[in-house]
Amino acid sequence: MHLERIQDPGDPRLDDYRNLTDVALRRVLEPAGGLYMAESAKVLSRAIGAGHAPRSVLTAEKWLDDVERIVGGVDVPVFVVPDAVAESVTGYTVHRGMLAAMHRPVLPEVSTVLRGARTALVLDGLVDHTNVGAAFRNAAGLGADAVLVTPRCADPLYRRSVRVSMGTVFQVPWTRLPAWRETDGPSAGDLLHAEGFHIAAMALTDEAVPLDEFAAQRPQRVAFVMGSEGPGLETRALAAADTTVVIPMAGGVDSLNVAAASAVALWALRA
Numbered sequence: 001m002h003l004e005r006i007q008d009p010g011d012p013r014l015d016d017y018r019n020l021t022d023v024a025l026r027r028v029l030e031p032a033g034g035l036y037m038a039e040s041a042k043v044l045s046r047a048i049g050a051g052h053a054p055r056s057v058l059t060a061e062k063w064l065d066d067v068e069r070i071v072g073g074v075d076v077p078v079f080v081v082p083d084a085v086a087e088s089v090t091g092y093t094v095h096r097g098m099l100a101a102m103h104r105p106v107l108p109e110v111s112t113v114l115r116g117a118r119t120a121l122v123l124d125g126l127v128d129h130t131n132v133g134a135a136f137r138n139a140a141g142l143g144a145d146a147v148l149v150t151p152r153c154a155d156p157l158y159r160r161s162v163r164v165s166m167g168t169v170f171q172v173p174w175t176r177l178p179a180w181r182e183t184d185g186p187s188a189g190d191l192l193h194a195e196g197f198h199i200a201a202m203a204l205t206d207e208a209v210p211l212d213e214f215a216a217q218r219p220q221r222v223a224f225v226m227g228s229e230g231p232g233l234e235t236r237a238l239a240a241a242d243t244t245v246v247i248p249m250a251g252g253v254d255s256l257n258v259a260a261a262s263a264v265a266l267w268a269l270r271a
Helices: 012-017 023-032 041-049 061-071 083-090 110-114 129-141 159-164 188-194 211-216 235-240 258-269
Strands: 002-005 035-039 054-059 077-080 098-103 119-123 146-149 174-176 198-202 222-226 243-246
Touching (some): 012 054, 012 077, 012 083, 023 035, 035 041, 041 061, 041 098, 061 077, 119 129, 119 188, 188 198, 188 235, 211 243, 211 258
Parallel strands (some): 002 077, 119 146, 119 222, 146 174, 198 243
């Protein structure tokens, strides 16, 4: 690594880190620029451990020992700035030690991610980055072999998703599925069935099977599909499913938050 001390918040070397709190802007800029943000020592360590390469690191003088421990052997610029400069550039108080602009890896093919997998978690159209990150953490902690996200799902590599996942987004193999209906290639359902997966969709339908009953006779390979926070699963996703599954509820509550539901489903399927 090589240190570059910067005092001017307008310095163009800091452009990757500007306006990090503007979700709509970053959603466009980061993928287009081929980058994502890793925040905190733990997340950056896991990203590098997964083979991802940093483009630069932003930190304060007091965190240099931690930065050197993680990227000391990497040829990467480390921008050392006062706290006030970091806050002016990013739009918030940077208190987790470091930020890194990371080169975004090329996503693997669906068949590659599912090779050897028994349990896959499919996130369909989730819009909340916190829920996406929590679902990845659940997948890592509760034994899912893969995570698949549909085209409308929020970016798992957005800063908030990565942070909430505690870096487990780098631990669980994942990629994007095509739409549930495609005109110029196989659909999401086609690809999952071609790999021998039984598609189980979490949905409040009249024919839904209680989760404990489904788990007791789980198919060898299961792709468990969780829908978006508001409307749930789209019609085409339900049409592709082999089984719809429901978590039995009490107290007049009809469903759980999608991240909580993913934890319950993966716990039930763990055997």
